[in-house]
Amino acid sequence: MPLVTTTEMFKKAYDGGYAIGAFNVNNMEIVQGITEAAAEESAPLILQVSAGARKYAKHVYLIKLVEAALEDTHLPIALHLDHGPDFETCKSCIDGGFSSVMIDGSSLPFADNIAETKKVVEYAHAHGVVVEGELGQLAGVEDDVNVEHHSYTDPGQVQEFVEKTGVDSLAIAIGTSHGAYKFKPGQKPQLRFDILEEIKVRLPGFPIVLHGASSVIPELVEKINKYGGNMPDAIGIPEDMLRQAAQGAVCKINIDSDLRLAMTASLREHMALNPADFDPRQYLKPARAAIKDMVQRKITNVLGCSGKA
Ligand code: G3H
Ligand code: 13P
Ligand code: ZN
Numbered sequence: 001m002p003l004v005t006t007t008e009m010f011k012k013a014y015d016g017g018y019a020i021g022a023f024n025v026n027n028m029e030i031v032q033g034i035t036e037a038a039a040e041e042s043a044p045l046i047l048q049v050s051a052g053a054r055k056y057a058k059h060v061y062l063i064k065l066v067e068a069a070l071e072d073t074h075l076p077i078a079l080h081l082d083h084g085p086d087f088e089t090c091k092s093c094i095d096g097g098f099s100s101v102m103i104d105g106s107s108l109p110f111a112d113n114i115a116e117t118k119k120v121v122e123y124a125h126a127h128g129v130v131v132e133g134e135l136g137q138l139a140g141v142e143d144d145v146n147v148e149h150h151s152y153t154d155p156g157q158v159q160e161f162v163e164k165t166g167v168d169s170l171a172i173a174i175g176t177s178h179g180a181y182k183f184k185p186g187q188k189p190q191l192r193f194d195i196l197e198e199i200k201v202r203l204p205g206f207p208i209v210l211h212g213a214s215s216v217i218p219e220l221v222e223k224i225n226k227y228g229g230n231m232p233d234a235i236g237i238p239e240d241m242l243r244q245a246a247q248g249a250v251c252k253i254n255i256d257s258d259l260r261l262a263m264t265a266s267l268r269e270h271m272a273l274n275p276a277d278f279d280p281r282q283y284l285k286p287a288r289a290a291i292k293d294m295v296q297r298k299i300t301n302v303l304g305c306s307g308k309a
Contacts, residue, residue: 003066003099004076005130009044010169010207010251018304019246022046022209023295024082024256026053029284030263031065033291039073041299041306046100046252048082051089063097075309080132082254090120094129102171106134110157117165125166132252135161136173138212140182150175155198162203169207169252172199176212180221180234180257191241200249207251214257215239215302220265227268234261242302255298259291266290 009020023034025047038045047069049062066079080100081093090101103120105113117133124131136153153172162170174192176182183189199208216236224231242253266287270277277283299306 001070001074001076003070003079003097005099005128005168006046006078006080006207006252007130007168009046009076009078012308013044013251013305014205014207014249016308017247018308019250019253019302020044020046020305021295021298021303022048022080022082022252022254023259024048024050024053024254025062025065026056028065029288030259030291031069033288034259034295035069035073035075035077037292037295037299038075038077038309041296042075042309043299043303043305043307044076044309046078046080048080048254049093049098050082051085053082059092059096084120087116087119087123090131091123094124094127098129100130100132100168102132102134104134104171106137106171106173110161114161114164117161117167121166130168131166132169132171132209133161133165133167134171134209134211138173138177140177140212141179147177150177152192152195153199155195155202158199159202162206169209170199170203171209171211172196174210176210176237178212178257180214180216180231180236180261182212182214182216182237183235185233185235187235189235189238189241191237191245193244196245196248196250203249206249208249209252209254210242210245210250211254213237213242213253213302214255214261215242216257216261220258220261223265224261224268227265227272229264229268239301243304246302246304253298253303258294258298262290262294263287 083104084090105116137151
């Protein structure tokens with residue numbers, strides 16, 4: 001089965017009150033762990049690649065890994081560029097076989113974001129590729145950029161943005177954030193569901209995307225700290241809040257940090273308990289299984305997309 005775009009996936013997800021998981025991939029074990037879980041759950045899937053991942057693993061290796069996953073699982077899989085920083089990067093992924101790209105113009109002034117996004121949409125649509133845009137800015141750490149405060153999406157801007165750019169989906173800021181430290185210690189986790197609802201009214205039927213949606217499971221953080229890690233005060237978005245968003249207009253939920261934490265906890269535990277091991281297969285096998293468990297947990301607790309492939 002060839003790669004699919006997200007068009008059909010999002011339509012079904014919107015109407016069915018569930019969301020598709022968009023998981024970041026950087027190497028073979030991560031691709032395998034994610035796709036094994038999705039195959040077992042018969043869940044539609046978005047594999048996404050950041051500019052950093054392309055730099056780390058090289059475009060061609062990631063494409064070939066995803067091609068192998070398609071052949072192995074026969075699942076509907078979209079391959080998406082996460083946080084495309086500019087037109088050139090988006091073009092390179094469109095020319096290089098991706099079925100979906102994000103152009104992240106969220107830090108630009110509104111008019112410039114529209115202009116940059118429209119340029120990507122025109123090129124992408126001419127090549128059968130779909131585009132995610134972003135309005136509003138998440139707090140948190142993303143590559144080398146550390147944004148201190150949320151700039152919540154202004155619902156008054158969403159219609160104009162979608163109409164003028166022609167984007168296929170829209171990432172919004174309602175209080176999620178990138179990384180493992182999403183709330184300050186003692187701060188009550190909360191999301192602006194009022195903004196999400198208003199956007200749904202202004203863009204009926206239109207797929208909304210949530211970035212920064214890892215839940216930072218406390219048991220995993222405890223395990224990391226128990227085996228020599230140092231992640232004090234790591235806090236994520238409660239799973240029930242994400243589930244609520246998935247039942248509404250949110251059709252795509254981005255998860256990276258939870259995969260990193262699952263893999264790190266497994267590796268730290270394995271190394272601590274098996275200090276003589278030096279065969280990478282011995283420690284990467286449980287790490288891959290930990291990724292699989294995490295994705296299955298997301299499909300069940302957050303996304304609600306089991307059996308929807
Ligand atoms: O939102 C960003 C993703 O977690 C990807 O992170 O740029 O370090 O690959 P990265
Ligand atoms: P997390 O850091 O919460 O996993 O968010 C990932 C993300 O938004 C990727 O684009
Ligand atoms: Zn993101």
